[in-house]
Structure formats: structure tokens, C-alpha cells
Amino acid sequence: MIYNDTIVALATASGAGAVAIIRLSGKDAIALASANFKSVTNNKKLVNQKTHTIHLGHIVEGTRVIDQVLVSIFKNPNSYTGEDVVEVSCHGSVYIQQEIIQLFLRKGCRMANPGEFTLRAFLNGKLDLSQAEAVADLIASDNEASHQIAMQQMRGGFSSEIAKLREELLNFASLIELELDFAEEDVEFADRTQFKDLVERISFVLKRLIDSFAVGNVIKNGIPVAIVGEPNVGKSTLLNALLNEERAIVSDIAGTTRDTIEDELVINGIGFRFIDTAGIRDTKDVVESIGIKKTFEKIEQAQVVVYLFDADVISSDDKKSENIVVEIEKIKNKYPLKPLLIIANKIDKLTEDKKQSLNSILSKVEGSQYLSISAKSGEGVENLKTQLLNFVNTGALKNNETIVTNTRHYDSLLKAFEEIQKVKYGLETGLSGDLMAIDIRQALYHFGEITGEITSDDLLGNIFANFCIGK
Numbered sequence: 011m012i013y014n015d016t017i018v019a020l021a022t023a024s025g026a027g028a029v030a031i032i033r034l035s036g037k038d039a040i041a042l043a044s045a046n047f048k049s050v051t052n053n054k055k056l057v058n059q060k061t062h063t064i065h066l067g068h069i070v071e072g073t074r075v076i077d078q079v080l081v082s083i084f085k086n087p088n089s090y091t092g093e094d095v096v097e098v099s100c101h102g103s104v105y106i107q108q109e110i111i112q113l114f115l116r117k118g119c120r121m122a123n124p125g126e127f128t129l130r131a132f133l134n135g136k137l138d139l140s141q142a143e144a145v146a147d148l149i150a151s152d153n154e155a156s157h158q159i160a161m162q163q164m165r166g167g168f169s170s171e172i173a174k175l176r177e178e179l180l181n182f183a184s185l186i187e188l189e190l191d192f193a194e195e196d197v198e199f200a201d202r203t204q205f206k207d208l209v210e211r212i213s214f215v216l217k218r219l220i221d222s223f224a225v226g227n228v229i230k231n232g233i234p235v236a237i238v239g240e241p242n243v244g245k246s247t248l249l250n251a252l253l254n255e256e257r258a259i260v261s262d263i264a265g266t267t268r269d270t271i272e273d274e275l276v277i278n279g280i281g282f283r284f285i286d287t288a289g290i291r292d293t294k295d296v297v298e299s300i301g302i303k304k305t306f307e308k309i310e311q312a313q314v315v316v317y318l319f320d321a322d323v324i325s326s327d328d329k330k331s332e333n334i335v336v337e338i339e340k341i342k343n344k345y346p347l348k349p350l351l352i353i354a355n356k357i358d359k360l361t362e363d364k365k366q367s368l369n370s371i372l373s374k375v376e377g378s379q380y381l382s383i384s385a386k387s388g389e390g391v392e393n394l395k396t397q398l399l400n401f402v403n404t405g406a407l408k409n410n411e412t413i414v415t416n417t418r419h420y421d422s423l424l425k426a427f428e429e430i431q432k433v434k435y436g437l438e439t440g441l442s443g444d445l446m447a448i449d450i451r452q453a454l455y456h457f458g459e460i461t462g463e464i465t466s467d468d469l470l471g472n473i474f475a476n477f478c479i480g481k
């Protein structure tokens with residue numbers, strides 16, 4: 011054990027609840043709890059109880075009884091942190107929570123820093139770094155997809171994949187370095203064909219992990235979808251229909267939405283972040299033009315752009331119908347790589363012949379997906395949700411593959427990939443063993459950064475500072 015002190019913190023959410031858990035970890039945890047606990051069933055001290063047992067009794071200070079509680083004991087190394095751990099489940103009043111924490115602070119505990127329990131678990135080898143980071147992701151997960159990714163990472167799927175590659179690579183590094191000791195004799199301990207295969211395999215896995223970040227990142231933060239179009243076409247009405255609440259102000263005055271409005275919605279376990287924007291038009295209004303400028307920024311940031319137009323207006327006016335085709339082409343040219351979904355809104359207003367002319371207009375917009383909806387009645391909105399899901403590449407998610415969501419991991423993977431490419435090139439060009447060994451060691455270093463074999467106090471400080479207190 012690295013630490014001499016015993017830490018204490020509330021492990022449950024702050025505020026009143028039915029029950030609250032106060033957690034102690036460190037070498038005096040059991041002794042401190044024992045000295046302030048009276049069992050209801052016997053006189054046995056907590057220090058004499060077995061690990062992973064629960065005891066009903068009272069937390070006392072001298073003759074004063076603070077609360078009736080359940081106390082759980084975990085003896086090192088068999089606990090979450092790997093240290094002696096005690097959990098006190100008390101009645102969930104904020105006053106009781108505070109009294110018990112204060113008591114243990116007076117008796118010599120120290121208030122835990124954010125993430126310190128998990129930091130200790132990491133330092134005691136209970137979790138590797140990427141698993142510890144997954145604990146934070148798990149707590150933050152609010153939909154099926156982000157939950158699944160965090161669980162997978164916490165179980166160690168990602169770590170073991172990286173650790174396995176690292177070990178194989180380490181093996182070869184040792185062999186190549188051994189050759190250097192026998193430089194005069196011109197021997198090859200490391201079979202170059204086998205090594206080439208390994209490097210290929212590592213490249214392939216790294217590439218897949220790196221690519222997965224695009225999916226992972228949007229899943230973690232919600233996939234941003236910008237709803238854009240001219241004023242009054244029904245963008246805000248659509249946002250409200252999607253969210254099923256009156257989130258944005260709707261009116262028949264063009265230019266109602268001036269600032270962007272964002273809200274999240276989970277569709278089939280995937281989080282989306284919908285962004286309602288100010289309608290695009292030429293305007294002299296200063297505030298409105300700022301809003302329109304922001305609309306274009308939001309399009310840049312969006313993963314999917316939903317372009318809305320008023321089907322009723324378009325199908326009743328030839329000039330306007332030509333115009334809309336031009337507008338859509340403009341957006342397409344400006345953002346050629348953005349997935350674009352074109353939507354004809356207000357179809358509840360269309361007569362049969364207008365529906366006909368709408369179809370002929372839409373057929374002029376090439377290579378785009380389009381849908382017809384009524385944001386007001388809700389017709390076609392479910393279909394729109396299905397289309398949005400199709401835009402997201404959820405293949406990796408369904409196949410239970412490892413998905414990288416953490417920027418730190420992504421950075422290390424990119425650097426490892428770069429080094430592996432150098433090794434690959436070295437093998438192809440017959441680079442000398444000593445130079446190749448340097449590149450391999452660099453790649454190993456970046457692998458080690460992910461799982462935490464290689465860390466610094468700064469890095470650990472940064473990672474765990476973002477945890478909540480008590481975790």
C-alpha cells in the first residue's frame with residue numbers, strides 16, 4: 011500500500027436520500043469505524059469481523075448515538091481500492107451524513123479528493139488506467155450506447171487488446187535488442203517474416219481503433235444534428251415535435267428564432283443533440299444576422315444537417331421552386347462531406363396536385379435523401395428518426411467491437427500508429443536493428459500510456475480531478 015492516510019467521503023449523491031453511503035479507505039479505516047460502532051446483536055468489534063460482511067448497529071461518539079446504520083467491511087487487498095474499506099450506510103439526511111463524516115475527520119481521516127478512491131484502486135493494481143477512466147464514463151453515461159461502450163472498457167476489453175499487442179511487440183523488441191549484443195556475428199533472433207506479420211496485424215488493429223473514435227466521440231457527446239432552412243419553414247416546430255415538448259418559440263413571424271436552441275433526445279439508445287437555428291435569409295437586422303452567422307457555424311459542427319423547406323410555398327410558385335433547388339445545391343457545395351437530409355415540411359397543407367408538383371421538384375435535387383413531413387401534425391416525424399439512425403454508423407456498436415471514446419487514448423493510438431508505420435517501413439527497407447528498436451520502443455511507450463504502465467503525476471492528477479468526490 012502506498013498511502014499511510016485514511017480517506018473518507020460521501021459515496022452517494024449529495025443531498026437527502028433514503029439512505030446515504032459514507033466510504034472510508036486506508037489502513038485505519040476498520041479500526042476507526044470499529045471504535046465508533048456498537049453492534050445491536052453482539053459485542054464483537056468490527057476489527058474482529060471477516061471481510062465482506064455487513065453489520066447492523068449504531069454509530070456512536072462516547073455516549074452520543076448519531077444514527078442506526080449498516081456497516082460493510084472489506085479487508086485489503088479484497089476491496090474496490092485494494093485497501094481496507096468500510097462503508098457506512100446511514101439514514102440519508104444531510105445532517106446525519108455530515109455528522110458521521112465530521113466524526114471520522116475528527117478521529118483522523120482526511121477528506122478524499124475527487125476520484126481518489128479510484129486513483130487508489132489504480133495505484134494498487136485493481137484497475138488499469140483505461141478501466142479507471144471507464145468508471146467515470148459509466149457514471150456519466152445516460153443512454154444505451156454510451157453505457158455499453160463504458161461497460162466494455164471497464165471490463166477491460168480495450169485494455170486487454172492493447173496489452174496483448176504490447177506484449178507481442180515487447181517480445182520482438184527484446185529479440186532485436188539481443189541481436190545488437192551479437193552484432194559481429196550477424197545473427198537474426200527475430201524472424202523478420204513473423205515480425206512483418208505482427209506489424210501488419212498491429213497496424214490493422216490500431217487503424218480500426220483510431221477509426222472507431224469518430225463513432226465513439228459522437229456517441230459519448232450525442233450526435234449533433236443541425237436543423238436549417240429559410241425563416242418560417244417550421245424548424246422550431248420540428249424541434250418541438252422531435253422532443254415532444256414546447257422547447258422553442260414558434261410563430262408565423264419570419265425570423266422568430268434568433269439564437270440557436272439545443273436539446274438532446276435518445277433514439278433507440280443513441281443520443282442525438284438537435285440544434286434549431288435562425289432561418290437563413292438576407293437581413294439588415296443586426297441581431298438576426300448574428301444568429302444567421304451562428305447557423306453556419308452550427309452546420310460546420312453538425313454530424314448531420316437537416317434542411318427544411320415549406321412544401322406548400324414551394325409547390326405553389328415556380329420561381330420559389332427553382333430557388334429552393336438552387337439553395338439546396340448551395341448548401342451541398344458549401345459542405346460537400348456533410349450528410350444532408352432534405353425535408354419538405356407542412357405537407358398537411360398540400361392538395362393532390364401540389365403533391366404532384368412537389369415530387370417533380372424534389373426529383374431535380376440529385377443525390378440527396380428527402381422526406382415529406384408535417385412538423386405540426388407529427389406525420390413523418392417517426393420516419394425522420396429512423397432515417398437519422400441510418401446516418402449513424404452503428405455497425406461497430408452492434409458487433410460489440412471496442413470503440414474508443416477517450417481523447418487521451420485516441421492521441422496515444424495515433425502516435426503508436428505513426429511509430430508502427432516507421433517500423434513497417436524499416437522492415438521493408440532493411441533498416442538496421444538498432445534504429446528499428448528505437449521506433450519499437452516509442453510505439454511501446456504509447457501503448458503503455460493508454461493502460462497506465464507509463465504515467466506521470468500530472469496525467470493522473472488531470473484524469474482523476476474530473477471524477478466526482480467519493481468515487
Ligand SMILES: Nc1nc2c(c(=O)[nH]1)N(C=O)[C@@H](CNc1ccc(C(=O)N[C@@H](CCC(=O)O)C(=O)O)cc1)CN2
Pocket residue numbers: 031062084087088089090097
Ligand atoms: N456499496 C458499493 N456499491 C458499489 C461499489 C462500491 O464500492 N460500494 N462500487 C464501486 O464503486 C461498484 C462495485 N465495485 C466493486 C468492485 C470490487 C469490490 C471488491 O470488494 N473487490 C474485491 C473482492 C471481490 C470478491 O468478492 O471476491 C477484490 O477485488 O478483491 C467491491 C466493489 C458499484 N457498486
Ligand SMILES: Nc1nc2c(ncn2[C@@H]2O[C@H](COP(=O)(O)OP(=O)(O)OP(=O)(O)O)[C@@H](O)[C@H]2O)c(=O)[nH]1
Pocket residue numbers: 240241242243244245246247248259260261262263264265266267268287288289290355356357358359383384385386387
Ligand atoms: N400547417 C403547418 N404549419 C406549420 C408546420 N410547421 C410549422 N408550421 C407553422 O409555420 C410557422 C413557422 O413555424 P416555426 O417553427 O416558427 O418556423 P421556423 O423555421 O422556426 O422560423 P424562424 O425561427 O423564423 O426561422 C408557424 O406558424 C407554425 O405553426 C406544418 O407542418 N404544417
Ligand SMILES: [Mg+2]
Pocket residue numbers: 245246247258259260266267286287289
Ligand atoms: Mg424558429
